[in-house]
Amino acid sequence: MAGMTRGMLRLVAATALAGATPWSAAAQQIAPIDAGAPQISARANGVDVRAAGTVMRVNALTDSILRVRIARGGVFAEDASWAVPAGFRARTVKVTPAADGFSTAAVRVRITAAGGLVVEDLAGKVISADAPRPVDLDGTGFTLRKALPFGQHIYGLGDKTGDLDRRGQSFVDWNTDSYKFMRSTDPIYKSVPFFVSAGGEGGSYGILFDNTYRAWFDFAHRDPNTLEMGAPDGPIDYYLIAGPTTGDVVRRYTDLTGRAPMPPQWALGFQQSRYSYMSADEVRQIAGRLRAEKIPTDVLWLDIDFQDRNRPFTVNTQTFPDLAGLARDMKSTGIKLIAITDLHVAAAPNQGYTPYDTGIAGDHFVHNPDGSVFVGKVWPGPSVFPDFTRAKSRVWWGGLFKPFVHDGIAGFWNDMNEPSVFETLTGTMPLDTVHHIASDDFADRNATHAEVHNVYGMLNTRATFEGLRTLQPNERAFVMTRASYAGGQRYGVTWTGDNSATWDHLKLSVHQLINLGLSGFAWAGADVGGFTGGPSADLLTRWFEIGAFTPVFRDHAEKGSPRAEPWVDGAEHLAIRRRFVEERYRLMPYLYALADRNAHAGDPVMRPVFYDYPDALKASCDQSMAFTLGASLLVAPPPKPESPQTYNVCLPAGGWFDYWTGLPATPMKASGDAPIMSATQTTPEQRINGDMVAETPRLDHLPVYVRAGTILPRQPVTQSTSEVPTGLLFLDVYPGSGCTGVLYADDGHSMAFERGGYLRQTVRCTVSADGMTIAFDKRQGSFSPWWKQIAVTVHGWKGAGAVRQGTRTLSASRDDAAQALRFTAGDLAKGGTVTITRG
Numbered sequence: 001m002a003g004m005t006r007g008m009l010r011l012v013a014a015t016a017l018a019g020a021t022p023w024s025a026a027a028q029q030i031a032p033i034d035a036g037a038p039q040i041s042a043r044a045n046g047v048d049v050r051a052a053g054t055v056m057r058v059n060a061l062t063d064s065i066l067r068v069r070i071a072r073g074g075v076f077a078e079d080a081s082w083a084v085p086a087g088f089r090a091r092t093v094k095v096t097p098a099a100d101g102f103s104t105a106a107v108r109v110r111i112t113a114a115g116g117l118v119v120e121d122l123a124g125k126v127i128s129a130d131a132p133r134p135v136d137l138d139g140t141g142f143t144l145r146k147a148l149p150f151g152q153h154i155y156g157l158g159d160k161t162g163d164l165d166r167r168g169q170s171f172v173d174w175n176t177d178s179y180k181f182m183r184s185t186d187p188i189y190k191s192v193p194f195f196v197s198a199g200g201e202g203g204s205y206g207i208l209f210d211n212t213y214r215a216w217f218d219f220a221h222r223d224p225n226t227l228e229m230g231a232p233d234g235p236i237d238y239y240l241i242a243g244p245t246t247g248d249v250v251r252r253y254t255d256l257t258g259r260a261p262m263p264p265q266w267a268l269g270f271q272q273s274r275y276s277y278m279s280a281d282e283v284r285q286i287a288g289r290l291r292a293e294k295i296p297t298d299v300l301w302l303d304i305d306f307q308d309r310n311r312p313f314t315v316n317t318q319t320f321p322d323l324a325g326l327a328r329d330m331k332s333t334g335i336k337l338i339a340i341t342d343l344h345v346a347a348a349p350n351q352g353y354t355p356y357d358t359g360i361a362g363d364h365f366v367h368n369p370d371g372s373v374f375v376g377k378v379w380p381g382p383s384v385f386p387d388f389t390r391a392k393s394r395v396w397w398g399g400l401f402k403p404f405v406h407d408g409i410a411g412f413w414n415d416m417n418e419p420s421v422f423e424t425l426t427g428t429m430p431l432d433t434v435h436h437i438a439s440d441d442f443a444d445r446n447a448t449h450a451e452v453h454n455v456y457g458m459l460n461t462r463a464t465f466e467g468l469r470t471l472q473p474n475e476r477a478f479v480m481t482r483a484s485y486a487g488g489q490r491y492g493v494t495w496t497g498d499n500s501a502t503w504d505h506l507k508l509s510v511h512q513l514i515n516l517g518l519s520g521f522a523w524a525g526a527d528v529g530g531f532t533g534g535p536s537a538d539l540l541t542r543w544f545e546i547g548a549f550t551p552v553f554r555d556h557a558e559k560g561s562p563r564a565e566p567w568v569d570g571a572e573h574l575a576i577r578r579r580f581v582e583e584r585y586r587l588m589p590y591l592y593a594l595a596d597r598n599a600h601a602g603d604p605v606m607r608p609v610f611y612d613y614p615d616a617l618k619a620s621c622d623q624s625m626a627f628t629l630g631a632s633l634l635v636a637p638p639p640k641p642e643s644p645q646t647y648n649v650c651l652p653a654g655g656w657f658d659y660w661t662g663l664p665a666t667p668m669k670a671s672g673d674a675p676i677m678s679a680t681q682t683t684p685e686q687r688i689n690g691d692m693v694a695e696t697p698r699l700d701h702l703p704v705y706v707r708a709g710t711i712l713p714r715q716p717v718t719q720s721t722s723e724v725p726t727g728l729l730f731l732d733v734y735p736g737s738g739c740t741g742v743l744y745a746d747d748g749h750s751m752a753f754e755r756g757g758y759l760r761q762t763v764r765c766t767v768s769a770d771g772m773t774i775a776f777d778k779r780q781g782s783f784s785p786w787w788k789q790i791a792v793t794v795h796g797w798k799g800a801g802a803v804r805q806g807t808r809t810l811s812a813s814r815d816d817a818a819q820a821l822r823f824t825a826g827d828l829a830k831g832g833t834v835t836i837t838r839g
């Protein structure tokens with residue numbers, strides 16, 4: 001295979017389409033039985049189940065992650081994956097065999113008399129069970145069926161449209177440029193074939209259906225109790241991840257497919273974009289206005305018009321005469337530039353266009369079945385398409401960024417990588433175009449676009465990300481992509497593409513971002529204000545408010561649409577928008593600690609409320625717009641964002657405070673305004689699940705609650721993350737059970753954090769009958785932060801308090817109206833305790 005020439009391509013493409021197996025299949029063959037009852041044979045880490053026509057292999061990779069592969073005719077498909085690195089696929093755990101299956105330390109696997117797979121917890125509660133007729137084979141295609149009992153809800157699948165809960169819907173995975181997509185549009189840009197089921201008797205579980213072809217999912221849509229997934233071709237290969245909590249499933253999914261890298265801190269700041277800022281002068285004007293209006297901002301984006309004739313890796317030197325100078329000037333005002341770099345390379349021979357010339361010389365482009373280079377029309381006109389499935393071609397692509405990195409461009413934007421191809425019926429390249437896979441542990445072989453299409457965008461970002469890491473080994477790489485696949489979080493952040501300036505899209509964006517977070521993509525945003533159409537003043541203001549609490553906060557709008565920068569609707573709207581952008585910058589220490597947590601554990605930044613509070617699945621309120629930012633902040637926009645109607649917010653058990661006032665959130669059913677902490681009642685646990693707070697929408701207000709038991713770090717507002725805050729670190733203590741908070745800091749951009757250049761410090765509070773102690777662990781890491789002192793506010797505090805840090809007495813001030821006690825402590829770098837005595 002490896003030595004074949006381009007002339008042989010047509011033949012290979014044709015056989016691949018016919019379902020031949022171009023890798024060494026013999027070693028992976030086990031004969032199925034002819035007929036009769038399935039036969040189970042034990043393996044060290046699982047079982048093989050031989051049935052008529054198929055062999056099912058169930059392997060335990062860990063105690064909670066099973067891999068299931070089904071071999072048609074006993075021949076297993078190639079053991080390779082773009083989503084799951086080889087190292088993880090090679091993991092095994094010893095299992096305890098049983099007559100009908102096996103168990104691990106966490107789950108029991110049973111094979112039914114009919115050959116179906118049942119996974120239970122060790123108490124015998126069903127996590128997932130095959131439906132009758134679990135496997136159908138149909139030509140090269142197949143369908144798998146599992147039970148989806150009533151009460152189980154489905155989440156994930158990336159940013160697919162529709163409701164937050166995917167139950168009752170069906171979906172297709174086929175990366176598609178979806179300009180002006182609607183709530184009902186499917187497929188759209190990404191294929192993330194991973195979903196989580198929550199609410200079942202055995203707890204939450206997840207399935208990664210690792211098939212890159214045009215796969216499909218049916219979640220009790222066709223049949224009310226059945227989950228179906230299938231594909232027209234490719235391996236029958238999936239991973240079942242047991243919980244029992246949703247968090248367990250999502251964290252394990254990121255064990256399996258990898259975590260998003262720690263982003264540069266500036267990526268957490270406010271970002272302003274437009275298709276396009278047409279000249280360096282315009283960029284300077286926008287930056288100047290943002291600074292003059294005191295709207296904290298970290299990034300301005302350069303869309304395709306900064307390029308020469310839309311050619312990637314060029315600059316229009318008429319309108320952007322000195323890109324390096326522009327980047328330098330922006331940097332001096334604390335603003336980074338991100339430049340778009342689409343994958344379509346202009347087919348421009350003999351014009352000194354390096355990407356084309358070097359790409360042709362290295363044979364880096366996708367071919368037609370006849371061996372010629374495939375040419376399709378996109379923004380630059382006739383274009384050629386890098387073959388990102390080939391490691392060598394990815395390296396070539398990565399190197400093209402060198403001059404831009406040198407000019408000081410801080411991050412890159414990979415758009416159009418579904419890939420989008422103009423003037424075709426399908427919007428993409430023909431299914432029989434030929435890619436050459438030479439990567440990872442795949443066999444060196446050709447593959448059709450039908451196989452590669454859904455991973456093409458992810459591999460584009462892999463090439464960009466790895467290129468940037470090579471060019472600047474000590475800098476974090478920032479890439480934003482539109483298309484991706486499972487595991488794509490390793491290489492780039494994402495956004496939801498060409499949304500519209502409508503209230504429904506604002507709502508949809510919340511669902512999309514939550515589901516992306518549950519699908520491994522913790523770093524995602526939706527164009528604030530909507531890409532197409534032009535938002536009303538109220539819509540843009542509301543979108544800023546909500547956007548300020550989403551992982552990637554970027555205002556972007558289409559060419560030809562009304563301007564959508566924060567000032568466009570006058571002073572009153574600007575004041576509200578500014579206030580929310582400022583709040584995001586105040587919250588930066590909390591957000592950044594969430595980034596650190598995500599990079600290490602995989603917990604999403606933006607989460608559905610049930611992620612940390614499973615009872616929320618049963619809440620009686622319309623929670624369709626509610627989400628949490630980390631476990632501690634519950635953001636509760638109006639469920640009908642356009643409506644002034646009063647609505648109820650269901651606060652999970654445990655007690656909550658109003659983020660804006662710092663006061664205990666008053667449950668509707670509570671009698672009077674009892675302070676949450678008094679001398680007789682030491683923990684704010686009086687609330688029961690289902691407690692509701694009524695909110696009447698006001699355009700200048702977004703309800704946000706803080707969980708009792710939170711220590712929330714914040715900082716003074718800066719105009720960008722590169723500005724060192726002046727003053728004190730703020731720590732707001734909201735007493736309650738499990739009271740804790742984390743401080744995290746590093747230099748914000750380099751890789752030094754991997755070599756000890758970070759600060760991580762856990763802080764805990766305990767309430768006692770006569771007061772409270774706040775205990776600071778010793779700091780981990782060697783990074784010295786900007787703060788020297790900490791301004792502490794204890795909320796829910798009644799009366800006076802005497803405060804001591806070690807043997808020192810600190811002066812404290814009571815604020816009865818705010819039910820707060822305030823004092824300034826030292827930085828407690830070595831750890832230590834602050835005690836507060838009531839009185």
Ligand code: MIG
Pocket residue numbers: 274275303304340415416482497498531556557558
């Ligand atoms: O065909 O680069 O979704 O954000 O501004 C349109 C121009 C191409 C689509 C992206 C959008 C971007 C636009 N791009």
